[in-house]
Amino acid sequence: MKDAAPRETMECDVVIVGAGPAGLAAAIRLKQVNPGISVVVLEKGAEVGAHILSGAVVDPAGIDTLLPDWRKDAGHPFKTPVSRDLFLTLTEEKASVMPKALLPGILSNRGNYIVSLGLVCRWLAKRAEALGVEIYPGFAVTEVLYNEAGAVTGVATGDMGVKKDGGHGKNYERGMELHSKYVLIGEGARGSLAKQLIAHFKLDAGRSPQKFGIGIKELWEITPAKHEPGLVQHSTGWPLDNNTGGGAFLYHLENNQVAVGLVVHLDYKNPYLSPFEEFQRFKTHPVIRPVFDGAKRVAYGARALTEGGWQSVPKLTFPGGALIGCSAGFMNVPRIKGSHNAVLSGLYAANHIAAALADRRAHDEVNAIEDDWRESAIGKDIYPVRNVKPLLAKYGNRLGTQLGGFDMWCQQLFRFSLFGTLKHGKPDYACLEPAARHKAIAYPKPDGVLTFDRPSSVFLSNTNHAEDQPCHLRVQSMEVQEQSELGDYAGPSTRYCPAGVYEWAGKDGAMRYVINAQNCVHCKTCDIKDPNQNIDWTCPQGGEGPVYSNM
Incomplete structure (x- = not known):
């Protein structure tokens, strides 16, 4: 590889990695507290919202705290309040409605909104920019910068135009260093920088292992006669068996649109299970199928969810910065909600960072962020469901x-639990069992009308990666992958990946591991579920990956 030229540098008070709900809330709050604070937000997606995917039924508590007057903004995206709430238990042929009287009050969706979280982020970005926040989409942050004392002093974006062989293409451009007094990491679930920082500073010491799920979602336009704006429908049971955690959702938005999805907890045991195929099966249930008669699928995507909650939240602070949002993991699992806590975590962190800046501090550990969150509204939300x-x-x-x-x-x-506080067991990758303990699952072929294959689904996600670049899915040992991932576990990556990235190709014992990195929708499931932790998800060039319009 050619000698790298020096990187250009940029100075600011606070750099925020990730233009999700947490990062944008932090940026807005910093400017609300002190307009003189210089704030830069870096987003790896081609535009704000391009990599945002969630159900989503949003509790407005976070937005209410951040922007109390938001309802007066005619451009806000919260157009569909929840009008009806159903919770179903499914068997293969039937569905039973759980009486509302049996559901704990915390599961009620009264006062919430069905909305595209991508549209929420685009709206928040406009509010942030109006306050003077600088937002740069298309810049993938790949490196944390440290000073001699070991404190974080900024971040660096990845080089652009690097070829597969490591050489420089004609469009090669060196990444940029952003030097700041504090760094906030809001990359979402299983972010690559958060993963590095948690390991480097041992932020997970004394915590339960973090737990994850994979959420797979489609957006459909259905016939007006079947549309009920504001209907929220959750279900448990079929198609998942008793030993596979998860549940499905079906949300009626505005404009005859329905969001349908399945969340599968990634602590499942059976290596033959395919979350993507289970989702396709869900849509064929006799109660679900009629919703999609005469309908058209318009969007598809998938994303990991951080599910460990109270016991698994790592220490938030480190010298020079903090974790916010799903990089830390504030999702309320039974509510299937986390964006309100993401907003609040960004807001709370910003309050303490602004106070530190006012005291002329820099690159130190703002301990108040860690000290206060468990007593905040975030802690009060996730503690009762721990x-x-x-x-x-x-x-x-x-x-x-x-x-x-x-x-x-x-x-x-x-205000009491007979169980105290239970710990999580093994990390998700260690829950997968060898194939010899399980039977293969025969999934039905897609019909192309209600059920689909991976290639046609990835096409709807608008995913794109330049092919002549280093693979961002790094396998540490191909020997381990062949002997264990294929030999012991029967190649689960070909099933847990919702985008068809991984294939075992060949015959007569000569198998080759094929990585179709251009298909990657950045869900991070491989990084989480590979049984040997042999796959490391890293950022490709900035601006690449899916481009979700309203997911």
């Missing part, structure tokens, strides 16, 4: 759901 995920993992869906509901009722009525 045992739901461990109970599901230990006792299975049927009994675990009942025990989780009982525990939430005890928290609601008595």
Whole structure:
């Protein structure tokens, strides 16, 4: 590789990595507290919102705190308040509605909104820019910068135009260094920088292992006669078995649109399970299928969710910065909501960073961010549901759901749990069992009308990567991959990836691992679920990956 030229540098007070709800909320709050603070937000997607995917039913608590007058803004995206709430338990042929009287109050969606989280981020970006925040989409941050004392002093973006062989293409451009007094990391679930910082500063010491899920979502335009704006429908049970955690959702937005999706907890055991195929099966249920008669699928995407909650949130602060949003993991699992806490985490971090700047501090550890969050609205939201995920993992869906509901009722009525605080068990990758313990699953072929294959789905995600660049999915040892991932686990990466990135090709024992990196939708599932932790997801060139318009 040619000698690298020096990188250009840029100075600011605070650099924020990720233009998601947490990062944009932090940027807005910093400017609200002190307009003189210089704030830069770096976003790896081609535009703000391009890599944002969520259900989403949004609790407005975070936006209410950040922007109390937001309802007066005619351009806000919250057009569809929740009008009806259903919770179904599915068997293969039937569905039963759970009486509302049995559901803990925390699961109610009254006062919430069905909305595209991508549109929310685009709206927040406009509010941030109006306050003077500088937002740069298309810049993938690949490196953390440290000073001699070991404190974080900024970040660097990746080089552009690097070829597969490491040489420089004709459009080669050196990355940029951004030097700041503090850095906030808001990359979302399993962010590559957050992963590095957690390991470097041992931020997860004394915490339970972080837990994750994969959410797969489609957006459909359905016939007006079947559309009920504001309907929120959640379900548990089929197509997942008792030992595979997760659930499905179906949300009716405005303009005859329906968001449908399935969340599969990534602590599942069976290496033959395919979350993508399970989602396609879900749509064929006799109660679900009629919704899509005469409908058209318009969008597809997938994303990891951070599900560990109270027990798994790492230490938030390190010298020179902090983790915010899903980089830390503030999702309320039974509510399937985290964006409100992401906004609040950005806001709270910004308050303390602004105070540190006012005291002329820089590159030190702002301990107040870590000290205060558990007593904040975030802590009060996720503490009462802290045992739901461990109970599901230990006792299975049927009994675990009942025990989780009982525990939430005890928290609601008595502010007390008979279980105390349960720990999570093994990390998700260690939950996968060898193929010899399981039977292969025969999934039906897609019909191209209601159910689909991966290639046609990835096409709808508008995913694009330049092919002549180093692969951003780094396999540390191909020997381990062949002997263990294929030999012991029967190649689960070909099934857990929702984009068809991984293939085992060949015959007669001569198998070759094929990585179709250009298909990657940046869900991070491979980084989480590979049983040997042999795949490392890193950022490709800035601006690449999916381009979600309103997911």
